[in-house]
Amino acid sequence: MTDGNGGLPDIKRDVPTAIHAQISEHIRLRIAGGEWPPHYRLKSELELAEEFGVSRGTLRRALTTLIEEGLLRQVRGRGTFVTSTTIEPAIAQKLSTLSEDFASQGVVTTTSVRECSLIVPPQPVAALLDVTPGTRVLRLVRVRSTAEGPVALLFNFVRTDLAPGIEQTDFTTSSLFGVLEGTYGLKIATARRTFSAEAAAPEVAEALTLTEGAPVQYLQQVTYLADDRPVEYSDVWIHSGRLRVTSLLLRR
Template structure:
């Protein structure tokens, strides 16, 4: 990466992390740690508006930049809307692109919540940080054009490599 921290537009528009960094000239390489169908945790099922025992894809990835691990992502995708999604190779396919091109779910809107968090052990290990190191954390719910919640994600970003900047107008 170039000197200084990258400033993806993740606080302005609903795009994937890869799209935001690519537009700044950075290349992210995904590493898939896990991709399998699981029952949704109860809080996630409630957020997505599905029954507690509903199956979902649980996709765990680390995105690497030239300076090392940049982001640790855990995505939950409704399996009822995306049959067979557990068979997609997410080392070469983008989640948003897959939802839109393969499953014809037009991603229309989302909600992101940002905070600063100390890296818990699995996050620290994935990002090559010491446990407790400050990371940028965001939770996201993604909605299709028909209003259905499609995906919930948790993202931890190495705060050494990126910062959040918003362009504001009055």
């Protein structure tokens, strides 16, 4: 009995350790090993209980332990997620792309495509996209520029089972969300974004015409359809001197 999204081992029923404690430890190992990365959405309680061969009550007790430890969090109506190791304030909540934001402000941009190919994604990306190991996805690498120079380096990973043939698109003139919604009729509904500061690695520094180690803003995103299926994962590095991310906050 194993979990296709993490290789969950068998539960041992002939040892003193309680079954719910064994399940908690198995999930801890998946998280610690990176097989279930931050923001990974677990399967439903019913599915996990069936895979472990236990009752939902036992499975729920194991999950409750991990929630109390801060390793998991439950979102009403969405499911149970692996928590991030960093504090994530609720900022920049509008689900729009850089190209849409630039267009709404009348800013002229150009896009160069560095890669548009089908690849087997790294295991953490495959987990976030909920694809089985070995499944190929689109990897799209672009640099977006304004008159001042490059402002963002974007790495996008897209499920091709939801958008077959998308690798043939000319993304120098087409936006990714525009193609997913307009060409494939997918309804993008929500996304989870994480912002942090990083020192520019060689590839990032070269793409954004910065010195290696210069500060850049890093954005990680998982995008979901209206039926809660993940469709896209992205890594974005932003030239902080040329582009600032701001948000309008409303007090409830």
